Amino acid sequence: MGPTRAVPFHRGLFARRGFQKWAARFPLTRRLVRREGEALFDLLAGFCHAQVLMALVQLDLPARLLRRSESAATLAAATGVPPDRMQVLLNAAIALGLIRRARGRRYALTRRGAALAGVPGLQQMILHHDVLYRDLADPAAFFRGETTPELAGFWPYVFGGAVDPQVAATYSDLMAQSQLLVADDTLDAVTLRGVRHLMDVGGGTGAFLAEVAASHPALEMTLFDLPAVAPQARYRFAGAGCAGRVRILPGSFRDGPLPDGADAISLVRVLYDHSDETVTDLLAKCFAALPAGGRLIISEPMSGGARPNRAGDAYFALYTLAMGTGKARSADEIAAMCRAAGFTDLRFPRCRRPFVTRVVTAVKEDR
Ligand SMILES: C[S@@+](CC[C@H](N)C(=O)[O-])C[C@H]1O[C@@H](n2cnc3c(N)ncnc32)[C@H](O)[C@@H]1O
Incomplete structure (x- = not known):
């Protein structure tokens, strides 16, 4: 057996209980130790936080509290909890900054809670996470590739087969x-100045x-998506x-x-659903379909x-891994x-958020 590799000095130090105890009291390090400890605890508790979020949405509390503040008793009676x-x-929701105490022993939404109620698609997104939760239940097996994630079945089109219109309606x-x-x-x-005709491929x-139509009244447009989706x-x-x-072109x-x-093609949330092979082929088809100077x-x-x-690598990368065929790529990779x-x-x-x-943009050079 070869020699054991030494743990680098400062990491070894931080891992030692005695050092942690000393550093938590020492004036120059106690803030750092506390901050690191809190951050670690937040990671550890993150799945409970997400389930609090899920429970609020399942019980429709954001929508109720957006209308008016309510007492705990009213909320309990209305939800069967x-x-x-x-x-x-x-x-828990107060601790997570989503709800606050209001006058008369009532509860109201905070700004963050109001965003939860109002941001389009957020609650639907949270609700469909039950599938991803199950897929990540045994994370070591998940990362080893030993599980059969359910999420792949939720987004059937990525495998290229026929899509049931009912299923297509849910994901659309x-x-x-x-x-x-x-x-x-x-x-x-991005600016669409100078663009005459935009085709949105995988445009759902x-x-x-x-949205483009509203701000670009002279633009011609084509929507290209699967036959089960595009006609909607x-x-x-x-x-x-x-x-x-x-x-509208189904295909x-x-x-x-x-x-x-x-003379311009958009691919909005399309590439990350697919394998490198499919993306390579799709980009070649975009190149072929555009005229010189096309965008x-x-x-x-x-x-x-x-x-x-955090968003790209600690969420979307896992999400696309669970889907089976997709991949969260960096802007440089794309x-x-x-x-x-x-x-x-x-x-x-x-991008603002x-x-x-x-966003990545490119041009088919005008030779
Ligand atoms: C993640 S959704 C994004 C939809 C829309 N662009 C958006 O951002 O809301 C991916 C879209 O690509 C479409 N799509 C997947 N495979 C496709 C294919 N082989 N040909 C055309 N469209 C496809 C899906 O039907 C779906 O509408």
């Missing part, structure tokens, strides 16, 4: 609800194009008064070339790459794949 247990839940609704924030942030980050039920966009475009400007980007005619806009949550971030497809002028515009989406 015994009063003493409702009190535990309310205290979840996507459409959460699309509004993504659309806002994407449109803030049209939430992104409906009709209703949204009719409601948004832009049906005359949008062509699969796995099956043949993409339709041409657009590509990619918007989705991304990994931080060499500098991992840019490299775009270059390999022939695109140039790769840009990384700043990188935990919602990040």
Whole structure:
């Protein structure tokens, strides 16, 4: 047996109980020790925090408390939760900054709680986490790749098979609800000046194009998505008064070339669902479909790459791993794949909320 590798000095020190005890009292280190301890405890308790969030949403408390403040007894009676247990839940929600005590022994939402009630798609997102929870129940086995995650079944289209319209409606609704924030942030980050015709590939039920239509009245648009999904966009475009400007093309980007005619293509939350092989093929098809000078806009949550971030690397990376085929890629990885497809002028515009989406743009060079 070879010699055991020594634990680096300062890490070894921090791991020692005696040092922790001393450092927790010593004036120059006690703040650091407390901060580190709290951060570690927060990680340890994170799954309870998430379940408090889930319980609030399942019991519809954010919507109730958005309307008016309520007493614990009223909330208990309305939800079928015994009063003493409702009190535990309310205290937990107060501790997490979602609920506050209001006058007359009532409870109200904080600003964060109001955002939970009002941000489109957030509650649906939380509710569908029951699946991901089950998938992560044995995390070591999950990371070893020894489990069969359920989440893959929730998003059946990624495997390229036929999609049941009922199932498609469920996931399209979840996507459409959460699309509004993504659309806002994407449109803030990129300019469509000079674009004549935008094709949104994997555009779902049209939430992104409906937002684009509102701010770009002269733009022609095409929505391309699977036959079980794309036709649903009709209703949204009719409601948004832009049906005359949008062509809806049902099809699969796995099956043949993409339709041409657009001078810009957007891929919003599409790449991270798919394997490198599928993404390579899709980017090549985007390149082929665009004219010289055409633009590509990619918007989705991304990994931080060499500098991992909480949203991309401690959430979306696990989510896409559970889906089985997807992958949270960094902006640099996506840019490299775009270059390999022939695109140039790769840009990384700043996004307002990188935990919602990040953007990479590219151009098919005008030779
Ligand atoms: C995660 S959703 C994103 C939808 C929308 N862009 C958004 O951000 O809300 C991915 C979309 O890609 C579509 N999609 C998946 N595979 C596809 C394929 N092979 N051809 C066309 N669209 C596909 C799905 O139907 C779905 O609408």
